[in-house]
Amino acid sequence: MPTLRLALCQVNPTVGDLTGNADRVRAWTRKAADSGAQLALFPELMVTGYPVEDLVFRRSFVAASRAALHRLAADLAGDGLGDLPVLVGYLDADGPPQVSADAEPGRGARNAAALLHRGEVVATYFKHHLPNYGVFDEDRYFVPGDTLTVVRLGGVDVALTICEDLWQAGGPFAVARQAGVGLVLSINGSPYELNKDDARLPLVRRRAAEAGAAIAYVNMVGGQDELVYDGDSLIVDADGTLLARAPQFVEHLLVHDVELPAAPETTGGATDLADGMRLVRHEVPAIPPASGGPAATGGIIEPVADEAEVWQALVLGLRDYADKNRFPSVVLGLSGGIDSAVAAALAVDALGPQRVVGVSMPSQHSSEHSRTDAEDLAKRTGLDYRIEPIQPMVDTFLANMSLSGVAVENLQARVRGVILMALSNQEGHLVLTTGNKSELAVGYSTLYGDSVGGYNPVKDVWKTLVWRLAKWRNADAARRGETPPIPENSIGKPPSAELSPGQLDSDTLPDYDVLDPILIGYVDGDLGRDGLVESGHDPAVVDKVLRMVDTAEYKRRQSAPGTKISMKAFGRDRRLPITNRWREDG
């Protein structure tokens, strides 16, 4: 049986940075070649980044993607890397992409893969299964391909597929079996979700069985707006054996020798292909020779605990949002509470303490510990700590307007928002807002107050998970002999907005260990009132919570982007009408 040394290049592209992305392919192809690889794989839409959304409709962008691809092929050859076949995702189109009901069939953009060899594009493939759920809108953007591409290289028949092709039965993997291939390449831009890594390996195994072939699965890594790609690239054998697996959340070169069946001398003309697809075959005449040295083994990374995984996802999402948008630093309000403490610790892990400004903004309702806990956090993490009392500004508003009750509470939060934005305008920081997912769900925040900010690291984190993350991060630091970043008092004290005397979250909201399971069922699970009551929740509490969630829709729409870690993060993957009179409780 032939052996192929595969190099899975788990790298971090940026949407729209065609030059930077191509440079990254050249640098990592060099590493792959240096490791003796005979075939290198890069993620889905590597050339453009993913998701490109409405850029797809711009003819000039499609042309730029095509031009970048051909320049990349030539540059690789110019680099002396032309013999190594490189599979890379890019954006293509059959003609100018169209967006309308009258679009002609076959006119439109393609989510495409190209095999580059000796300075040329020697084979292409267009994604067949297009995802159109959750964060995906590919029915809007792409025309599905109907042809499986099989390439013979190094004596092995290899099929090309892209991402969603793996998640749906039928289509390319069924045709791959009909074509008798030995290996299926799967290039991905598969966003992280809690527990998705647990679903990935069984899924790849199922498709390996369906195709009767080994699968090399390479995934993107890095943050792009609300999405974070976790990598987790892997290789399984035709019988489902896991051969190699890369770590999550870091760029990684996974190099592994895979024994594969030799392609037959002649290939039967398969007919009646699955899903009405067609089949096209190419041959890559020569690839780098097999290494004479010891076999390459990529190793198998073991999964980590959920808290560690989420923490890494949030750190990477925040770092890439700041860096890819070229923010020199971030600023956030430090209340002494758990949300801002966790957000600050995430920011310090992402950017280093010298790029994080924390501002204590006490008022007359602020407790003594709100300041001392914020100070303690600053000392533990080394961030740039400031104090800006809000009382003079609040008093001037109150002297000039007749305000009472919730208007006075919100005023304090809004003065804080103005201070953070003034610091942002003056010094160039990105403002971080720190409302957790539970608060966002029930609208327990001040619009244009504590919700002010360009990015929210804990937007998709339920309050009870915020606490778990804090405890995990502190314990992890202790385990490594480092200072735990988050003050124990911030973890232990009862949550309060401190906008009126003696105020506690529990005056308004159920306890978070009652609230969160209801929210998880209603928001993440689309359970209705009856389903929640059947699950054992108190009907009166359910009614109260559902009413809060249903009426907070506008505030949620105004919330800042933040790293998504679940199926139903608020934002683009949750779409509800603001004007909606339907209530679960009738």
Add this chain to the structure above:
Amino acid sequence: MPTLRLALCQVNPTVGDLTGNADRVRAWTRKAADSGAQLALFPELMVTGYPVEDLVFRRSFVAASRAALHRLAADLAGDGLGDLPVLVGYLDADGPPQVSADAEPGRGARNAAALLHRGEVVATYFKHHLPNYGVFDEDRYFVPGDTLTVVRLGGVDVALTICEDLWQAGGPFAVARQAGVGLVLSINGSPYELNKDDARLPLVRRRAAEAGAAIAYVNMVGGQDELVYDGDSLIVDADGTLLARAPQFVEHLLVHDVELPAAPETTGGATDLADGMRLVRHEVPAIPPASGGPAATGGIIEPVADEAEVWQALVLGLRDYADKNRFPSVVLGLSGGIDSAVAAALAVDALGPQRVVGVSMPSQHSSEHSRTDAEDLAKRTGLDYRIEPIQPMVDTFLANMSLSGVAVENLQARVRGVILMALSNQEGHLVLTTGNKSELAVGYSTLYGDSVGGYNPVKDVWKTLVWRLAKWRNADAARRGETPPIPENSIGKPPSAELSPGQLDSDTLPDYDVLDPILIGYVDGDLGRDGLVESGHDPAVVDKVLRMVDTAEYKRRQSAPGTKISMKAFGRDRRLPITNRWREDG
């Protein structure tokens, strides 16, 4: 030839208000019956309102829609209206709707129509063509139907279709011809766009020719979040003759007698139906007898000027947003400039002067005319006028922080935002923000400052159109002998943000009659740099404008909803990555 008296009920439902929507069907069916109608038609998804978005995924919501439909059928019979067949849109599903790649085919929600007669649902139809572009996401929400429903009533064969079925060739209208029907019913939830009414009639005529049958087209009217439905219901004969046409932007009962071919004694079993569809036939045994009186004629409304049409769309969108969300009143800042003047005039037209609060918030940089023009507007419109000087609050911030340049400019706008939100919290108003589409496009606004607000009436209106609307509204008032609402000085003076001494928009932006055509090409037309330069624009100006648009994405994402009047309003129908390093100018 038989004659059928059709009643097209062009009404205004609210998303989620299942009881209110059903009550509306009962009230309008009564009117239809009183006019001697033999068949009444209501819009797409009449029972639930449209668009329902992620409510579709909630099992309890689908169950509520089904229950409301059957109760409606019974209630109509109880009202003594059971003999009149009523076609109404509702939400259905084959089983619990699923959202995932693994959804089983045929499991999922349906965009459905039901014919109600004598207390029963006697026929249903599931929408075949699902739109998935612009504001539509129906591939995400619905499973397409594959069966055309034909109902024989009053001796005529009548086919049922829904909205997008009309906009795409093939499918239901082709099968309708194969089935030999005399009339196709088309129920719609078709959002307004400038010039869409001009496309509608030719399209309906084309489908009448395709089906070889008359078409009765009924559309929803009213505002739902960013969408506004314009009505414009109409009837064409099989030869394309326009028989009747309803006005836009108002509820309307269009009753018209249509001569139709008698159904054949026997219907041939058509085979090989278009698009692989199936065909099902029903019979409605008895309908109300034809009126002995004079023929009913619905009349043909002539189209109005673009400015009148847009003005009505914006008024209806704002009115329904306020009323459907149950806001008692609105508040907005009055700068004396054209945007806030037009927004105020729209608000007064929508809600009446007693529901509109206008606040002048002068600073040390405010011109004398900023106050006198605002006062003049208040007098002309009769709105509730207030003055809240911002200087004391601005001075207190400046005394407590070291701010300069743009930070000081933005501070003033943010203090104004805090004042408006405080009034909203204290008195219950909806805050209107008034940035026009040109400002939003280039980011010429203060985030959390003048962008504060729950709704923006001019969000989708280019600056040059704002001026045209103002002139049209004043001229229209003069024509009717009323006081023109907008001060001439607000229309005539050069635009300024008045955030620093002597500041004018033209210090930062090209003149709006240079800027707007570039923005329209880039934003609405997806033209690239080269296309814009080829159209005759100055390359240096194009580069400057494109760079501003590309870097303003985050601000645009934070903008308030507002009535959409174009294909590419900012918001849900324009999706661009924030982190995007691609630039048209390289």
